[in-house]
Amino acid sequence: MADSFLILAQAPAGGASPLVNMGFIALLVAIMYFVMIRPQQKQAKTHRELLAGLKKGDEVVTQGGILGKIHQVAEQTVTLEVANGVRLRVLKRSIYAKGSIADDAQASAKSEDKDKKEEK
Template structure:
């Protein structure tokens, strides 16, 4: 049994360097398309989100604070999180724009199904 492992090890060790290089190139390509490219796309979308912030937009910060933009500066945003309560956060802390459903809040009524006769 030990002889069969020795034979398999010797057969695998004599592979061509071109095959090894090709295997490494395929691994790098897979890593690019699985990890690097999606991260770059997400970063580009976040930059576009930050560039499009304006007064009156509803946003969510990375800390989970929901608020409406009261003022936009170069690097900060002033959010109104309650009536008369304003906080300043970094622009980079804004993670989403638009109305976000809050847990525990009543959901929209589902559309009624019409009965077929």
């Protein structure tokens, strides 16, 4: 009786083939590439293009949220004019985007004024 119990308690032989396991790992790597790595590479490429295209007179926003107009462009730094006669020197790589958020704020303020006038 003890011999029959040992036979039943043994695990069945076999399992998934190594080829299936490698295919599963390859699938996980492919999903990780398309979900994480590729979008990050695209974003880095567009940021590099943005930095390469900076020129005097462009309005930009820094990563810290400073708005300004480019006064001078050097190899690694940019001089921003944030107000009349007020200039800041920042690292070129800290430029986040071209354009001005202030324009958006002014446009929304104008639309609010319009709404108030219409209510009267």
